Amino acid sequence: EIVLTQSPGTLSLSPGERATLSCRASESVSNYLAWYQQKPGRAPRLLIYDASTRATGVPARFSGSGSGTVFTLTISTLEAEDFAVYYCQQRSDWPGTFGGGTKVEIK
């Protein structure tokens, strides 16, 4: 089973700052990586697929990069609605595994 490790566990930032979230895979997943956003009491929302492609309706301030085993989700300028938990998921194997999540909280 491919293990995804997300870091940091919690990111404390202020609105307007840049957020950089990391997801590292235990073996190569090529570019078969997605990012999800989850707000309290809500279902996750697909943000990024194929490592770098934004899903429909996702603002341009969200960007994904990486391939192989190292991936990054960047939020260029944090808005109030971006404070949430973010999960990566690999789809190199079926059905894929989730990372443990990174919480982006207001500093």
Added chain:
Amino acid sequence: EVQLLESGGGLVRPGGSLRLSCTTSGFMFSNYAMGWIRQAPGKGLEWVSPISGSGRSTYYPDSVKGRFTISRDNSKNTLYLQMNSLRVEDTAVYFCARYSRTLDGLDYWGQGTLVSVSS
């Protein structure tokens, strides 16, 4: 509009059973793989089971293998999860989700249903 609506959650004693349903609308159900993902209180996301569009392919992690069964009725646009021999550690919100081959991701999710296993 794509909609997924889970039902069937509740409080059950250890060793008990529950059947979850996910009623869908707004898309060609049989064309999509579907799945159940759960989230224990304060924890991350965990795959429970996916199922192919035809229903012929399924997968179970060791944590639920032999106890849970995923199925679907394409004539009713509904996904099911039969959960037997429930354990305290199965307590979680259970989400159903649609898998998009185009996006290679889970593009639509239900709101979740809470399963609590406690004596």
